[in-house]
Amino acid sequence: MTRTAVVTGASRGIGKAIFNRLSYEGWKTFNLDILVPEEHEGSWIATDLTNPVSISNAFEMLRENGPITGLVNNAGVALVDRLENSSLNDFERTMAINLRAPMLCAQEVLEDMKQEQFGRIVNIASRAMMGKTHRTAYGASKGGIAAMTRVWALELAEHGITVNTIAPGPIATEMFTHANPPDMPRTQEIIGTIPAGRLGSPDDIAQGVAFFMDERSGFINGQLLYICGGITLARGGS
Ligand code: NAP
Secondary structure (H helix, E strand, O other): OOOEEEEEOOOOHHHHHHHHHHHHOOOEEEEEEOOOOOOOHHHEEEOOOOOHHHHHHHHHHHHHHOOEEEEEEOOOOOOOEOHHHOOHHHHHHHHHHHHHHHHHHHHHHHHHHHHHOOEEEEEEOOHHHHOOOOEHHHHHHHHHHHHHHHHHHHHHHHHOEEEEEEEEOOEOOHHHHHHOOOOOHHHHHHHHOOOOOOOEOHHHHHHHHHHHHOHHHOOOOOOEEEEOOOHHHOOOOO
């Protein structure tokens, strides 16, 4: 049976790798993103995740394709600054995309998953939730999504739905390069703290997502997996 999954923010970066991997694994996959993708445009639904109406419109269109039993809340923004310079606008934008949108997307797929008595939800957090400078709103949003994961896992387990979190370490994407320009000594310092000796790739994250999304992973629920090259064990970028 072909199952349908939604990946948010799959036009580039980690989301794109997750989209490709789930498609390879046999999921019929849709991409909710504000950015026009370079490929798979047929599976893209233009969505502004800061806007609840845009989100509900996207799912209304999607439901014509049958029940949605997979959701990967991947899209996120990292607006980085020290506490004293953190603005209310940036805080609210971060929360809208990184925390509110995942809740709204999960609410949109609940009925389908309950009816099918099967569902897989994976939330993408970040190692930064353990503590990283310049990330007041980002860290809070990622700690929040990890907490929501555990709540949803408890509430939904009886319906055959699992909810898990992946917390990536530094992954080579546009987001990482924007927040950590390659020429900055600090960036080299971060790479130097990764026991694996390299940045992660989007495919490294897609590997973990595919594991949680697998039908055979039904007894793995409410868990948090760091995919970080071991950096969570090391000193890390403080
Ligand atoms: P990315 O390269 O910036 O990709 C994020 C995607 O989400 C982009 O296509 C972006 O579109 C889209 N998006 C942003 N705001 C949106 C909105 N309002 N509505 C719809 N789509 C929106 O990010 P990434 O590095 O792949 O990160 C993916 C996830 O992994 C995020 O949740 C991030 O926090 C997490 N993560 C990343 C790293 C890392 O090192 N890269 C580490 C830890 C966690 P635009 O380009 O138009 O904004």
